[in-house]
Amino acid sequence: MAATTADDTVDVLIIGAGPAGLMLACWLSRFNLKTRIVDKRDTKIFTGQADGLQCRSLEILDSFDIGHRVWRESNHMIEICLWNPDGTGRIRRSDRIPDTIVGISRFTQVVLHQGRIERFFLDTIKEGKSSLKVERGVLPTKFDYDESKAGNFNDHPITVTLRTLTEEEATPQQSGAIAAANGTKSGTKVQDGLFRSNLAPDDTDELIKATELNDRAGKTEVIKARFMVGCDGARSWVRQQLGFSLTGDSTDYIWGVLDIIPVTDFPDIRMRCAIHSENQGSVMIIPRENKLVRLYIQLKEVAVGEGGRADRTKITPDVILKSAQNIMAPYKLAYSYCDWWTAYQIGQRVGDKFSLDERVFLAGDAVHTHSPKAGQGMNVSMQDTYNLGWKIALVASGVCDSAILKTYELERKKVAQDLIDFDHRFSRLFSGRPAKDVMDEEGISMEEFKDAFVKGNMFASAIAVDYQDSLIVTRKTSSASQLITKEETGRTIKVGMRMPSFRVLNQSDARPWQLQERLPSDGRWRILLFAGNLTDPLTLSRYNTLGEKLAAPQSFLRRFTPASAKIDSTIEILTIHSAPRREIELSSLPEIFHPYCEENGWDYWKVFADDESYHEGHGRCYENLGLDSGVGAAVIIRPDQYVSWVGEVEDYGGMERFFGGFMVARE
Amino acid sequence: MAATTADDTVDVLIIGAGPAGLMLACWLSRFNLKTRIVDKRDTKIFTGQADGLQCRSLEILDSFDIGHRVWRESNHMIEICLWNPDGTGRIRRSDRIPDTIVGISRFTQVVLHQGRIERFFLDTIKEGKSSLKVERGVLPTKFDYDESKAGNFNDHPITVTLRTLTEEEATPQQSGAIAAANGTKSGTKVQDGLFRSNLAPDDTDELIKATELNDRAGKTEVIKARFMVGCDGARSWVRQQLGFSLTGDSTDYIWGVLDIIPVTDFPDIRMRCAIHSENQGSVMIIPRENKLVRLYIQLKEVAVGEGGRADRTKITPDVILKSAQNIMAPYKLAYSYCDWWTAYQIGQRVGDKFSLDERVFLAGDAVHTHSPKAGQGMNVSMQDTYNLGWKIALVASGVCDSAILKTYELERKKVAQDLIDFDHRFSRLFSGRPAKDVMDEEGISMEEFKDAFVKGNMFASAIAVDYQDSLIVTRKTSSASQLITKEETGRTIKVGMRMPSFRVLNQSDARPWQLQERLPSDGRWRILLFAGNLTDPLTLSRYNTLGEKLAAPQSFLRRFTPASAKIDSTIEILTIHSAPRREIELSSLPEIFHPYCEENGWDYWKVFADDESYHEGHGRCYENLGLDSGVGAAVIIRPDQYVSWVGEVEDYGGMERFFGGFMVARE
Known part of the structure; x- marks a missing residue:
C-alpha cells in the first residue's frame, strides 16, 4: 500500500447510520474513544421503514435508557388474530393468540417507526462521553487495508477516503404527490418508499461518480482507523470492498406496504392480523402509533419480469389498496390519509463472512436480507451491533484481549442463518394459497401456518438467542x-x-x-x-x-x-x-x-x-x-x-x- | 377608575411562575385562550426548594403527560424509619412504616427538586395550543379593578402595569462561596437558600423602587385582563393589592436544611427518617435523587430575637451540620458536597379570602404558609391551581357558566385550613423533646408521634381530599x-x-x-x-x-x-x-x-x-x-x-x- 497522509485518525469508523450503525455509535459513545459515523443520505428517516420492536430489543434499548421512550410512544401489540376462508370462501377469524409469549420478558412487542428510534439514539449519543455526531451526506469512496498491521490492535490498518456530497446528491428522488387512493383528499403528499426498496436500482455508484465530477461536492478526507464497521445496508459498499458476498435466493412473491389511517368495518383492524383469502392472496395488519395501520399486502397481479425483478412502475398506492380490498372483502377498506407506502420482492440472503481479521466488520442488512413481515429487520440489525459494540470498545480501551472479537461472527452468523431459515418458511406459508382440504397438496395448511406463527413468536422475540461456547461463554463449570x-x-x-x-x-x-x-x-x-x-x-x-x-x-x-x-x-x-x-x-x-x-x-x-x-x-x-x-x-x-x-x-x-x-x- | 389605554388584552394574567403558576399555565396552554405569565425573578430554580411529590400530585402530573418524567428521575421513598432515644438515651430505630399507604394510588411518594418539575411544566406548556411563554424579570407595579365590569365575564375589569427589570435587579443576591463543612473541599460554590427563606426580608418594594429609578429597566406595559391569579408566594403582591390577609402564628422553632451527599455510618440514610434525640432536637432525613440527601435539622442553638424573628447571620452550613451531628450521635455525619442549604422559622397562616368576585384569585403560598417537612408545599400549591385552571378555562371559553368559579374557594379553603391544622400538630410533635416516661408531661409521646405520622400519610397523599356539594359535585342522586x-x-x-x-x-x-x-x-x-x-x-x-x-x-x-x-x-x-x-x-x-x-x-x-x-x-x-x-x-x-x-x-x-x-x- 502506498503511504497516505491521514487527515484524521479514529478508533472506529462506522459506515451507515441506520439502526445498526446508530446502535454501534450508541455503545461507543459510552467510552473515551474516537469514533466517527457517516451516512450517504442527508436526512434521517421520518416515516415508514421498519417498525416492529421485539421484546429483547426493548430490553436492550432500555439498557441504554431509551426503552421507556419507545414504550410510551409506540403501539403495543397484544393479540394476533388469524383470519382464514371458511367453507363458503368468506374470511373468518379462526384464532386469537398472544403476540408476545407470556412471561418471557418484562416487555411485549411494540410498533414505532424507525425515525423515532433513530431520534432516541441520536439523543442518547449526544449525552455520551465522546463528542460523537452523525455526519450525513458523507460517502466513502476508497478503501485500503494494510495487512501487515492487522495483528497489532493499537495500530490503524484501515484507510478510507470520505467525500461530502452536495445536498442535491444526498437527497433521494421521490415520486412526489400521490392522490389518496379513495379520492377523499387528492394530491396529498405521500412518502414513496420505493426508492429504498430492493426493487429500486442501487444509486451508490452514481453518487460516487457525481461527487467526482462535481467540484462543489465539498471536501475529501482521508481517515485512518483501527476498526471499521459496515452498517450500510443490503448493497453494502463496505462488503463490496472486502469482496464478501451474500448467498441465497429471491422469490416471485411481490408484496406492497401501506401506512394509512384506515376507514374500515373490518373488526380487528387494531389487532395484528394474518389474513389468508381463498385465492386473492394474503394481508398482514400491523396496527401502529397515531391511529396509523400498516398493511402488508400480497400483490398477485404484479408479475416478476425478466431478470427476476418486478416492474416497479406498475406499483402505485391504488394498485396496492385494490389488492387489499380484494383480499379483505366483504369488509370495506378505504383511507383519507396515507403516511407512506412501498413494495418489495421477497428474498433471503446471508453473508459468508462477517469480518476481515476482526478489524473490518459487517452488520445488519449488510450480512442478512429477508422479508420484513416477521418484524425482524431492525431488531436483528440492532442486535448485531449490540453484540459487537462493547467487544470493540473493550478491546480498543485495553480492557479485554482482542481474542473476544472472534465471537462476533461465531455468535451472530448463526442468528442470521436462523433468521433466513425462519423467514423462508414463514414467507412461503404466508404467500401461499390456503389448502381447500387435506387433499389439496399445493395449498398451505392453516394449522401449519398457525403452528409456525406460535413457534415463530419465540424465535422472533430474540429471547431464545443462545450463544455458543467461547472464551466469554463457558458451560464447562463443574457445578x-x-x-x-x-x-x-x-x-x-x-x-x-x-x-x-x-x-x-x-x-x-x-x-x-x-x-x-x-x-x-x-x-x-x-x-x-x-x-x-x-x-x-x-x-x-x-x-x-x-x-x-x-x-x-x-x-x-x-x-x-x-x-x-x-x-x-x-x-x-x-x-x-x-x-x-x-x-x-x-x-x-x-x-x-x-x-x-x-x-x-x-x-x-x-x-x-x-x-x-x-x-x-x-x-x-x-x-x-x-x-x-x-x-x-x-x-x-x-x-x-x-x-x-x-x-x-x-x-x-x-x-x-x-x-x-x-x-x-x-x- | 381613570380610563387607561391597554398595551395588551388577555384572558388570564398569572403573577408568579413557581409550581402554582406553572400548573395554571399548563392547564391554560391546553385551550385557545390568551394567557400571560410573569415572574419577577429572572431565572427558574436550579437547586433546593420544595422537593416532595405526593401520589396525588404524580397522578395529576401524569394527566398532563409529564408524570413519567418525574417518576423516572425522582427518588422513590418507600419506607419511613422512626428513631428515638432508648433507655440509655442513645437513638435506636423503633419502627418501620410504609411511606405511602398501600393501595391508595398507582404512584408512591417521590422526591425531585422543584427545578426539574418546573422544567417539565415549561416543556409541556411549549407543546400546548397557545403560544404561552413565561416572562421572567417582569414585575407588576400597579393594579386597578373596575367593579362595574365584574358581572360580565366577557369583559376585562382588571388593569395591571408590568415593568421589565434589568438583569441585576431581577437576580437575587446569594452568599457566594461557602467552604464545605467538613473541610474536604473548601471553597465549593453552594446555593444559599436563605434569600428565599421566610427569614429573609421581602425585596419586592425595593425592586419596584429600583425600576422606577432606573430608566434602563426596560419597558412598561399596561395589561387588561378578564382574570388574574396571584401565584406569587407568601409575600404575594396580588394579595396586598386586594387587601386580603393571612391569619395565623409563627413559632419559635428554627430549622435548618442541608442538601448534601452524606458520608455517614448512620444505617438508614437512604430511608425517610424521623429522628428524635434525647435533648439535642430532631432531624428528618429525606433521601433524594443523584445520591443527595436532604436533612431538616432543628436548630436549638439559634434563638428567636426581638420582633419574633431569628438572626439569620448566625446560621451557616457549619452551624446546621453541627446540630445534625449532635442529634445523630453516636453516628458520624460529614459531607464533601453540599448542593444547597437554607433555614426557616416554623409558622402557619391561611388566607381569609381566596378571590375577589371570582375575577382575581390567590393560590399556593399566597393563601397558605406552613413548614416544609410534611412535603406538602409544592403539592397543595399545584393542586390549588389544578382545581382552578380548568374552571377559569371553561368559563372563559364559554363552555361552563361562571357560577362554577365559586367552587374554587369552597373547595380549596378547607384543604388549606386542614393543611395548617395538620402542620401545626405535626410541627409541635416533631420539634418537641421526647417524653422520658409517662409522667413527663412536657415531653412528646413517641407513640403519639408515630400515630400522627401514620394518619398524616393519608392526609399528606391528598388522596383523601373530599370536595363539598356544589353545582359540580352532587351527592343528591337517589341511587x-x-x-x-x-x-x-x-x-x-x-x-x-x-x-x-x-x-x-x-x-x-x-x-x-x-x-x-x-x-x-x-x-x-x-x-x-x-x-x-x-x-x-x-x-x-x-x-x-x-x-x-x-x-x-x-x-x-x-x-x-x-x-x-x-x-x-x-x-x-x-x-x-x-x-x-x-x-x-x-x-x-x-x-x-x-x-x-x-x-x-x-x-x-x-x-x-x-x-x-x-x-x-x-x-x-x-x-x-x-x-x-x-x-x-x-x-x-x-x-x-x-x-x-x-x-x-x-x-x-x-x-x-x-x-x-x-x-x-x-x-
Missing part, C-alpha cells in the same frame, strides 16, 4: 448444571442466554427494581451474587469468605481494574440475597460489596433482597430462577446481559479463571 | 349510595373524591391501561359508563337505550357540544364493561360509544373491558370499585378527575339535570 434446576426459556439462568429479570428490593431503601434495570449497558462486566439467605451463618460465612478474597490486594478484581479507577469500574458486583430485607443491615456486609469512597461515602445501590415489596408484590426471583436459598449461585454477566458463567458463590477460583482467559491486567 | 357498596378511601368511587384507577383492557386491541391514563387533563368532562356484562340481554338493552338517547338530535350531549366540533370534544363517554373481552364486538355497540368520523373512521379508544390481560394480570376493576356486573353505574368525572355524580346506567335524565346546572348550550 453450573446442578445449581439451576428449572428449564424454561427466558425465565431461568442459562449460560449463553440473556439474564432474565425479576423484581428485587434495594436493601438500602426498599425500592423495587427489575433486576435488568440494574444491568445498564455501560461496558462493565458484572458478577451477580445470589448469596442466599444471609441470616444463615453458613451461607453468610461463604459470602464473607468470597468478600475477603475479592478485597485482597492481589484479587482478580483489583488486577483487572486500573489502580486510579473506582473498584467497580471494570467489574461490578451486585448481591441479591434471599433473607428478609429487614433482618439484614448493609453495614454488616463486607465493604467490597458496597464499596466506600471518600467523595460519596458507601455505595447504597449494590445489594438487593428477594423479598415482598410494599406496593409491587414479591418478585420471587429465587423461585423463578430455580435457585436454592441455602446454596445460591454466582453468575457472571457480559456487558450485553448475556450469561457467561454460572458457579457456586464461593468459587473464587472459577471466577478468576474465567476472567483470566481474556481480561487484561491493569496498572 | 348513588346503593350502587357503590364498598368504602375504602382511595379505592372506591366516592362523589367529591378523585376517581380511583384500576387496569382495564381496550376492547379493540386488548392493551391494558390504567383507567386514569384514559382521563387526561384536556378540559373535557367525562361520563364513565360501567355498563356491566354486555352479554346479558337486559344489561345490553339498558346500555343501548342510553346510547339512543345520547345520540338523539336534542340530547344534552349534542346541545352542549358545538355543531362544528367532534361529538366527544366537550363530554367524552368511556365505556368499561365487564363481559369477557372476546365475546364483545365493538361494531355491535351503539355508534355514539365509538363515534365515527369521515377522516379517521371509528374511534377505537373509548370502550374497555374489565378482563384478564395476557401479560399484566386482571385489574378487577368492578370488584375493587364494589360494582355489580348486573347493575353497573354511570359516573360523571370533572376535568380534574374528581367524581361529580354517580347514578344508574340508564339515568339519562339525571345526567341531563346535572350538566344542565352549569353547562352552556352551544350552536
Whole structure:
C-alpha cells in the first residue's frame, strides 16, 4: 500500500447510520474513544421503514435508557388474530393468540417507526462521553487495508477516503404527490418508499461518480482507523470492498406496504392480523402509533419480469389498496390519509463472512436480507451491533484481549442463518394459497401456518438467542448444571442466554427494581451474587469468605481494574440475597460489596433482597430462577446481559479463571 | 377608575411562575385562550426548594403527560424509619412504616427538586395550543379593578402595569462561596437558600423602587385582563393589592436544611427518617435523587430575637451540620458536597379570602404558609391551581357558566385550613423533646408521634381530599349510595373524591391501561359508563337505550357540544364493561360509544373491558370499585378527575339535570 497522509485518525469508523450503525455509535459513545459515523443520505428517516420492536430489543434499548421512550410512544401489540376462508370462501377469524409469549420478558412487542428510534439514539449519543455526531451526506469512496498491521490492535490498518456530497446528491428522488387512493383528499403528499426498496436500482455508484465530477461536492478526507464497521445496508459498499458476498435466493412473491389511517368495518383492524383469502392472496395488519395501520399486502397481479425483478412502475398506492380490498372483502377498506407506502420482492440472503481479521466488520442488512413481515429487520440489525459494540470498545480501551472479537461472527452468523431459515418458511406459508382440504397438496395448511406463527413468536422475540461456547461463554463449570434446576426459556439462568429479570428490593431503601434495570449497558462486566439467605451463618460465612478474597490486594478484581479507577469500574458486583430485607443491615456486609469512597461515602445501590415489596408484590426471583436459598449461585454477566458463567458463590477460583482467559491486567 | 389605554388584552394574567403558576399555565396552554405569565425573578430554580411529590400530585402530573418524567428521575421513598432515644438515651430505630399507604394510588411518594418539575411544566406548556411563554424579570407595579365590569365575564375589569427589570435587579443576591463543612473541599460554590427563606426580608418594594429609578429597566406595559391569579408566594403582591390577609402564628422553632451527599455510618440514610434525640432536637432525613440527601435539622442553638424573628447571620452550613451531628450521635455525619442549604422559622397562616368576585384569585403560598417537612408545599400549591385552571378555562371559553368559579374557594379553603391544622400538630410533635416516661408531661409521646405520622400519610397523599356539594359535585342522586357498596378511601368511587384507577383492557386491541391514563387533563368532562356484562340481554338493552338517547338530535350531549366540533370534544363517554373481552364486538355497540368520523373512521379508544390481560394480570376493576356486573353505574368525572355524580346506567335524565346546572348550550 502506498503511504497516505491521514487527515484524521479514529478508533472506529462506522459506515451507515441506520439502526445498526446508530446502535454501534450508541455503545461507543459510552467510552473515551474516537469514533466517527457517516451516512450517504442527508436526512434521517421520518416515516415508514421498519417498525416492529421485539421484546429483547426493548430490553436492550432500555439498557441504554431509551426503552421507556419507545414504550410510551409506540403501539403495543397484544393479540394476533388469524383470519382464514371458511367453507363458503368468506374470511373468518379462526384464532386469537398472544403476540408476545407470556412471561418471557418484562416487555411485549411494540410498533414505532424507525425515525423515532433513530431520534432516541441520536439523543442518547449526544449525552455520551465522546463528542460523537452523525455526519450525513458523507460517502466513502476508497478503501485500503494494510495487512501487515492487522495483528497489532493499537495500530490503524484501515484507510478510507470520505467525500461530502452536495445536498442535491444526498437527497433521494421521490415520486412526489400521490392522490389518496379513495379520492377523499387528492394530491396529498405521500412518502414513496420505493426508492429504498430492493426493487429500486442501487444509486451508490452514481453518487460516487457525481461527487467526482462535481467540484462543489465539498471536501475529501482521508481517515485512518483501527476498526471499521459496515452498517450500510443490503448493497453494502463496505462488503463490496472486502469482496464478501451474500448467498441465497429471491422469490416471485411481490408484496406492497401501506401506512394509512384506515376507514374500515373490518373488526380487528387494531389487532395484528394474518389474513389468508381463498385465492386473492394474503394481508398482514400491523396496527401502529397515531391511529396509523400498516398493511402488508400480497400483490398477485404484479408479475416478476425478466431478470427476476418486478416492474416497479406498475406499483402505485391504488394498485396496492385494490389488492387489499380484494383480499379483505366483504369488509370495506378505504383511507383519507396515507403516511407512506412501498413494495418489495421477497428474498433471503446471508453473508459468508462477517469480518476481515476482526478489524473490518459487517452488520445488519449488510450480512442478512429477508422479508420484513416477521418484524425482524431492525431488531436483528440492532442486535448485531449490540453484540459487537462493547467487544470493540473493550478491546480498543485495553480492557479485554482482542481474542473476544472472534465471537462476533461465531455468535451472530448463526442468528442470521436462523433468521433466513425462519423467514423462508414463514414467507412461503404466508404467500401461499390456503389448502381447500387435506387433499389439496399445493395449498398451505392453516394449522401449519398457525403452528409456525406460535413457534415463530419465540424465535422472533430474540429471547431464545443462545450463544455458543467461547472464551466469554463457558458451560464447562463443574457445578453450573446442578445449581439451576428449572428449564424454561427466558425465565431461568442459562449460560449463553440473556439474564432474565425479576423484581428485587434495594436493601438500602426498599425500592423495587427489575433486576435488568440494574444491568445498564455501560461496558462493565458484572458478577451477580445470589448469596442466599444471609441470616444463615453458613451461607453468610461463604459470602464473607468470597468478600475477603475479592478485597485482597492481589484479587482478580483489583488486577483487572486500573489502580486510579473506582473498584467497580471494570467489574461490578451486585448481591441479591434471599433473607428478609429487614433482618439484614448493609453495614454488616463486607465493604467490597458496597464499596466506600471518600467523595460519596458507601455505595447504597449494590445489594438487593428477594423479598415482598410494599406496593409491587414479591418478585420471587429465587423461585423463578430455580435457585436454592441455602446454596445460591454466582453468575457472571457480559456487558450485553448475556450469561457467561454460572458457579457456586464461593468459587473464587472459577471466577478468576474465567476472567483470566481474556481480561487484561491493569496498572 | 381613570380610563387607561391597554398595551395588551388577555384572558388570564398569572403573577408568579413557581409550581402554582406553572400548573395554571399548563392547564391554560391546553385551550385557545390568551394567557400571560410573569415572574419577577429572572431565572427558574436550579437547586433546593420544595422537593416532595405526593401520589396525588404524580397522578395529576401524569394527566398532563409529564408524570413519567418525574417518576423516572425522582427518588422513590418507600419506607419511613422512626428513631428515638432508648433507655440509655442513645437513638435506636423503633419502627418501620410504609411511606405511602398501600393501595391508595398507582404512584408512591417521590422526591425531585422543584427545578426539574418546573422544567417539565415549561416543556409541556411549549407543546400546548397557545403560544404561552413565561416572562421572567417582569414585575407588576400597579393594579386597578373596575367593579362595574365584574358581572360580565366577557369583559376585562382588571388593569395591571408590568415593568421589565434589568438583569441585576431581577437576580437575587446569594452568599457566594461557602467552604464545605467538613473541610474536604473548601471553597465549593453552594446555593444559599436563605434569600428565599421566610427569614429573609421581602425585596419586592425595593425592586419596584429600583425600576422606577432606573430608566434602563426596560419597558412598561399596561395589561387588561378578564382574570388574574396571584401565584406569587407568601409575600404575594396580588394579595396586598386586594387587601386580603393571612391569619395565623409563627413559632419559635428554627430549622435548618442541608442538601448534601452524606458520608455517614448512620444505617438508614437512604430511608425517610424521623429522628428524635434525647435533648439535642430532631432531624428528618429525606433521601433524594443523584445520591443527595436532604436533612431538616432543628436548630436549638439559634434563638428567636426581638420582633419574633431569628438572626439569620448566625446560621451557616457549619452551624446546621453541627446540630445534625449532635442529634445523630453516636453516628458520624460529614459531607464533601453540599448542593444547597437554607433555614426557616416554623409558622402557619391561611388566607381569609381566596378571590375577589371570582375575577382575581390567590393560590399556593399566597393563601397558605406552613413548614416544609410534611412535603406538602409544592403539592397543595399545584393542586390549588389544578382545581382552578380548568374552571377559569371553561368559563372563559364559554363552555361552563361562571357560577362554577365559586367552587374554587369552597373547595380549596378547607384543604388549606386542614393543611395548617395538620402542620401545626405535626410541627409541635416533631420539634418537641421526647417524653422520658409517662409522667413527663412536657415531653412528646413517641407513640403519639408515630400515630400522627401514620394518619398524616393519608392526609399528606391528598388522596383523601373530599370536595363539598356544589353545582359540580352532587351527592343528591337517589341511587348513588346503593350502587357503590364498598368504602375504602382511595379505592372506591366516592362523589367529591378523585376517581380511583384500576387496569382495564381496550376492547379493540386488548392493551391494558390504567383507567386514569384514559382521563387526561384536556378540559373535557367525562361520563364513565360501567355498563356491566354486555352479554346479558337486559344489561345490553339498558346500555343501548342510553346510547339512543345520547345520540338523539336534542340530547344534552349534542346541545352542549358545538355543531362544528367532534361529538366527544366537550363530554367524552368511556365505556368499561365487564363481559369477557372476546365475546364483545365493538361494531355491535351503539355508534355514539365509538363515534365515527369521515377522516379517521371509528374511534377505537373509548370502550374497555374489565378482563384478564395476557401479560399484566386482571385489574378487577368492578370488584375493587364494589360494582355489580348486573347493575353497573354511570359516573360523571370533572376535568380534574374528581367524581361529580354517580347514578344508574340508564339515568339519562339525571345526567341531563346535572350538566344542565352549569353547562352552556352551544350552536
